[in-house]
Amino acid sequence: MDIISVFIQNRPGRLLQIIREIEGITLYGFSIADAGDFGIVRLCVDRPAEAMRSLRSKEFIAHLTPGPAVEAAHLERAVELFEREDINIDDAIYAVLVGDKRLVALRVSDPEKAVAALEKEGIPSF
Amino acid sequence: MLSAKLSRYDILSQQEKLMRYTIRKGAQTSPWIQTQLKRAGLTPDDIRGKEDLAKIPFTTKQDLRDNYPFGMLACPLEDVVRFHASSGTTGKSTVVYYTQQDIDTWAGLMARVLQTTGLTNRDIMQIIYNYGFFTGGFGFHYGAERLGVSVIPSGSGNTKRQIEIMRDFKTTSFTSTPSYALHLAEVAREMDVEPSSLSLRQGVFGGEPWSEAIRRQIETAFGIDAYDNYGLSELCGPGVACECEEKDGLHVWEDYFILEVIDPETGEVLADGEKGELVFTPLWKQAMPLLRYRTGDISRIMDDECGCSLPFKKVERITGRSDDMLIIRGVNIFPSQIEEVISQHPAFRGHYQIVVEKQGAMDALSINMEVTDSLFSGNIKDLLHIQKDLQERIRSTFFISADVKLVEEGSIPRSIGKAQRVIDKRGEQQ
Numbered sequence: 001m002d003i004i005s006v007f008i009q010n011r012p013g014r015l016l017q018i019i020r021e022i023e024g025i026t027l028y029g030f031s032i033a034d035a036g037d038f039g040i041v042r043l044c045v046d047r048p049a050e051a052m053r054s055l056r057s058k059e060f061i062a063h064l065t066p067g068p069a070v071e072a073a074h075l076e077r078a079v080e081l082f083e084r085e086d087i088n089i090d091d092a093i094y095a096v097l098v099g100d101k102r103l104v105a106l107r108v109s110d111p112e113k114a115v116a117a118l119e120k121e122g123i124p125s126f
Numbered sequence: 127m128l129s130a131k132l133s134r135y136d137i138l139s140q141q142e143k144l145m146r147y148t149i150r151k152g153a154q155t156s157p158w159i160q161t162q163l164k165r166a167g168l169t170p171d172d173i174r175g176k177e178d179l180a181k182i183p184f185t186t187k188q189d190l191r192d193n194y195p196f197g198m199l200a201c202p203l204e205d206v207v208r209f210h211a212s213s214g215t216t217g218k219s220t221v222v223y224y225t226q227q228d229i230d231t232w233a234g235l236m237a238r239v240l241q242t243t244g245l246t247n248r249d250i251m252q253i254i255y256n257y258g259f260f261t262g263g264f265g266f267h268y269g270a271e272r273l274g275v276s277v278i279p280s281g282s283g284n285t286k287r288q289i290e291i292m293r294d295f296k297t298t299s300f301t302s303t304p305s306y307a308l309h310l311a312e313v314a315r316e317m318d319v320e321p322s323s324l325s326l327r328q329g330v331f332g333g334e335p336w337s338e339a340i341r342r343q344i345e346t347a348f349g350i351d352a353y354d355n356y357g358l359s360e361l362c363g364p365g366v367a368c369e370c371e372e373k374d375g376l377h378v379w380e381d382y383f384i385l386e387v388i389d390p391e392t393g394e395v396l397a398d399g400e401k402g403e404l405v406f407t408p409l410w411k412q413a414m415p416l417l418r419y420r421t422g423d424i425s426r427i428m429d430d431e432c433g434c435s436l437p438f439k440k441v442e443r444i445t446g447r448s449d450d451m452l453i454i455r456g457v458n459i460f461p462s463q464i465e466e467v468i469s470q471h472p473a474f475r476g477h478y479q480i481v482v483e484k485q486g487a488m489d490a491l492s493i494n495m496e497v498t499d500s501l502f503s504g505n506i507k508d509l510l511h512i513q514k515d516l517q518e519r520i521r522s523t524f525f526i527s528a529d530v531k532l533v534e535e536g537s538i539p540r541s542i543g544k545a546q547r548v549i550d551k552r553g554e555q556q
């Protein structure tokens with residue numbers, strides 16, 4: 001599950017513009033990290049490449065990080081595993097609903113290592 | 127253009143001779159110079175050597191404004207072939223006039239500038255300055271043609287077309303303001319044209335103060351040598367001084383201009399090496415001769431010998447104007463000094479704006495810096511770190527605190543002419 005991060009200045013209308021920009025793309029999950037004058041909007045969508053293209057075409061500063069996402073029921077095991085493996089969790093988007101699955105998307109310091117560790121541990125990742 | 131055999135002795139003896147001639151002629155033909163000499167109770171005979179020059183009162187921008195439009199004219203209007211007007215960095219614009227001989231001399235001075243920066247008749251130069259009242263476009267145009275360079279008079283604006291021309295014509299050199307050069311590089315990348323893949327090998331920049339860091343950015347982006355040049359419309363336009371291949375100070379064409387550096391407060395002439403306001407006396411102008419013109423630009427004469435063979439003294443890169451110096455909580459700061467600090471930061475890509483305003487009785491300094499794709503990792507910690515780091519750098523340099531604001535790319539207005547890097551709201555707030 002890719003996470004799109006968008007840098008925004010704290011000014012009226014910007015959030016609305018982001019949401020309008022990805023109209024037609026299914027939004028799985030959404031969060032805002034606020035740092036005073038600026039913030040980072042995080043999105044999980046069904047067609048991340050397309051969303052990135054349309055955001056960038058409107059001159060949004062956007063960055064894409066590959067997953068992983070795990071089912072909410074496996075969160076405890078996943079976090080435990082990452083601690084053991086020294087993988088840092090920067091941020092998360094909870095309640096990413098994909099079909100009937102409830103996922104938690106995790107922004108981690110080393111996505112590749114995280115996916116490999118989850119696989120080895122037998123925790124399904126998305 | 128450059129005569130290979132000009133020695134320091136030739137220059138100095140020519141200077142005094144031309145100075146006496148300029149003053150004598152001005153006293154006959156220029157109503158302004160007549161007034162200027164009369165005010166000080168001087169006759170041309172009182173000025174024999176360069177040391178006497180300081181007896182003459184200064185000419186200021188205000189004098190030009192007061193004589194708008196034709197009061198500074200020293201020849202019949204029939205002999206004038208061109209008007210230009212200053213770009214009006216501060217306040218109302220001023221008019222300048224040229225005879226045919228003035229235009230020819232100016233072209234020669236500009237050809238010398240371009241020659242000094244290494245251009246030859248094998249180069250193709252794109253002139254990305256406005257051709258109009260502003261002297262930049264015409265000055266470079268005539269100088270480049272004089273040198274035999276192939277000139278593309280593309281003018282300012284239409285950035286995408288500029289890049290297409292660079293690519294299609296295999297342009298080897300261009301001239302613009304430094305801030306526009308950075309904008310060109312950005313737009314080129316948006317068009318999927320890697321700026322360093324173009325045929326450019328050098329560029330000559332000016333029209334606004336810029337820092338070493340901006341030079342490095344321009345040079346890296348385009349893979350070129352970037353040279354600084356200096357001039358102002360009151361003296362002719364560009365063509366007063368320029369850098370040689372050493373890129374360490376600008377050689378002043380002392381066979382055509384006498385340069386003095388003065389204390390902007392007292393008007394006293396300073397010794398070489400001391401920082402102050404540049405004052406020029408052109409030795410060749412017919413339509414608009416001026417004695418001791420105060421430029422408002424701050425720099426100093428460098429005492430060191432240059433690695434190149436030019437016999438002309440150098441001035442340090444202009445650090446600012448006496449009238450754009452910011453006094454923030456009693457600390458004197460030139461915007462270019464702030465730029466130097468910002469641009470040393472690895473995250474900096476060239477677009478920032480300095481805002482000074484009153485918060486209560488206190489001056490508050492804030493710096494808006496654009497966040498670019500290359501520095502955004504999606505991580506909030508990284509951004510907060512940049513913000514804090516920059517704040518710390520400013521505090522340790524100027525001993526004042528600044529509020530660094532990270533803003534979206536493209537949110538600071540781009541300029542085709544001079545970048546508005548500083549917004550001082552204190553005047554409006556009173």
